[in-house]
Amino acid sequence: MPIPPHNRRASGAVVAALGAAGLIVLAVAPAAFGDGTAPELVVGGVEPIHGLKPGGTFDLPVTVANKGVGTAETVWVSYSVTRGLAFVDVPSNCRVQHIRSYDEMPENWTATCTFDQAVGPGVVYTPEKPLRVTALDRAFHDRLRVRVEEGGAPMDDENGEPSVPGTAPAVKLVEQPAGGEGSAKRVNVSVTSVNTADYQVTGAALRGRVGDTVTMKVAFANAGPAWVLEGDEGEQGVQIMITPPAGTSVVKRDYYCHADGGKYRCPAHVGMHMAEDAQMGYTFKLKIDKRIAGAKGSIALSTGPRPFDHDKANDKADITLDVTGGGSTGSTGGSTSGGNGSTGASTGGSNGSTGGSTDGSGGSTNGSAGGSSSTGDNGTTSNGGNLAETGSSTLPITGAAAAALVAGAGTLLIARRRRARNQS
Known part of the structure; x- marks a missing residue:
C-alpha cells in the first residue's frame, strides 16, 4: 500500500536523524582511537x-x-x-x-x-x-x-x-x-x-628459397659484470631495433615487438632491471618474397647515453639472408619487412625470462644467442590467412562487402514483388 504523504515526510525525518547520529558517531570514533597515547x-x-x-x-x-x-x-x-x-x-x-x-x-x-x-x-x-x-x-x-x-x-x-x-x-x-x-x-x-655492464646484441644468418617462411632468432644480452636497475641515477631504458632483410616480409612478429616504420622496436627486458649474464631472445617468422643480392638486416641498441657500457662494437649485428635456388632477383631496394605502423596480434615470441624465448609456434626455445634459420609452414600468418603482416586485408573485406550488397539487393527485390502482389 502506498505511504500517505505525511508518513513519507516522517520517514524522511527518521532517516535524516539516523544519518546525523551516524555522522556524529563517525566523528567521535577517531578521537577515541587517536587519543595521543600511542607510540610513534x-x-x-x-x-x-x-x-x-x-x-x-x-x-x-x-x-x-x-x-x-x-x-x-x-x-x-x-x-x-x-x-x-x-x-x-x-x-x-x-x-x-x-x-x-x-x-x-x-x-x-x-x-x-x-x-x-x-x-x-x-x-x-x-x-x-x-x-x-x-x-x-x-x-x-x-x-x-x-x-x-x-x-x-x-x-x-x-x-x-x-x-x-x-x-x-x-x-x-x-x-x-x-x-x-x-x-x-x-x-x-x-x-x-663504480662498475660497468656490457650490453650486446647477436644477429642471425638466414637461408631459404623464394616463397619459404624462415625463422629468425636474434638476441640481446647483458654480459655484466654489473646488473642494471633502471630508473635510478638517471638510467634510461634501452630499446632493441630490428630491421628485417630486404626482400622479406614479416609473417609473425615477436610477441614483445611492435612495428616502427620499416623496423621493429622491442624491449631489452621485461620489468625494470637487467641481471648480469641475462639474455632476451626475439623470434620472427619471415617470408622470402624475392631474391635481392646482398640483402641484409640488422639488430641494434637504441641510441642513448649508457656511460656504464664502454664497448660499443657489439651494439649492432647483421641479419644476413642467403636465397638459394631459382626465383627473381630484385634490385637492392628497401625491405618489405611489412607492417609499417602495424602492431599485429601475435601470441608467440619471447618469454622475457633469462635464458631464451619461444617462437610461439611450437614451443621451441631460443636458449642461445642468434644464429640458425629454419624453413617451413610456408605462408603461415598471425591473422590466420596467407597475407604477410603488412596490414593488407583488402580481399576478405571486399568479398564480405560484395556478399552484403547481393543479399541487400535480393531483400529489396522480394519486398517490391510482395508489394506489387498486395496492390493487385
Whole structure:
C-alpha cells in the first residue's frame, strides 16, 4: 500500500536523524582511537651512499626514536637491499630472507631485527653494533630500504624463501644523545658502486628459397659484470631495433615487438632491471618474397647515453639472408619487412625470462644467442590467412562487402514483388 504523504515526510525525518547520529558517531570514533597515547616510531641516520667499489663494505648507523606519547614495548627494524648488495655478520636476533623478483620488483634480501625492549617517548636509540653491508661484484645502482615498527617481527614475504637467523652475537638498542632522529617509519635511499655492464646484441644468418617462411632468432644480452636497475641515477631504458632483410616480409612478429616504420622496436627486458649474464631472445617468422643480392638486416641498441657500457662494437649485428635456388632477383631496394605502423596480434615470441624465448609456434626455445634459420609452414600468418603482416586485408573485406550488397539487393527485390502482389 502506498505511504500517505505525511508518513513519507516522517520517514524522511527518521532517516535524516539516523544519518546525523551516524555522522556524529563517525566523528567521535577517531578521537577515541587517536587519543595521543600511542607510540610513534621513526627511523633516521640513513643516507645515500656513492662511490663504492665491488668488495667494499659500509655500516648502517640507524637510529630509532619514539615521537609519540606511549611506550613501545617491543620494536623491529627491517633492512632491505637489492641484489648488488649483501649483509655481513648478521646478529642472531635478526632473520634474513631472500625474496625472488616478482612483478616489477627486483630480487632483494631483507634482514629483520627484533628488539625485545621498551622504547620510551622522546628518546633516541641505535643498535649497539651497526649492521654491515658489502658491495658484490655485480653491484652498480642499488636500493636500500629501512623500516621500523612496533611489536613482534612480521611474517616472511610469501614470494621469498624461508628466512634464517643470523649467526653473529645478538645486539640490543642503546640510548644515545638527542639528535639525529628521523621523521618517517621508512626510508629509501640509493647506493651506487663504480662498475660497468656490457650490453650486446647477436644477429642471425638466414637461408631459404623464394616463397619459404624462415625463422629468425636474434638476441640481446647483458654480459655484466654489473646488473642494471633502471630508473635510478638517471638510467634510461634501452630499446632493441630490428630491421628485417630486404626482400622479406614479416609473417609473425615477436610477441614483445611492435612495428616502427620499416623496423621493429622491442624491449631489452621485461620489468625494470637487467641481471648480469641475462639474455632476451626475439623470434620472427619471415617470408622470402624475392631474391635481392646482398640483402641484409640488422639488430641494434637504441641510441642513448649508457656511460656504464664502454664497448660499443657489439651494439649492432647483421641479419644476413642467403636465397638459394631459382626465383627473381630484385634490385637492392628497401625491405618489405611489412607492417609499417602495424602492431599485429601475435601470441608467440619471447618469454622475457633469462635464458631464451619461444617462437610461439611450437614451443621451441631460443636458449642461445642468434644464429640458425629454419624453413617451413610456408605462408603461415598471425591473422590466420596467407597475407604477410603488412596490414593488407583488402580481399576478405571486399568479398564480405560484395556478399552484403547481393543479399541487400535480393531483400529489396522480394519486398517490391510482395508489394506489387498486395496492390493487385
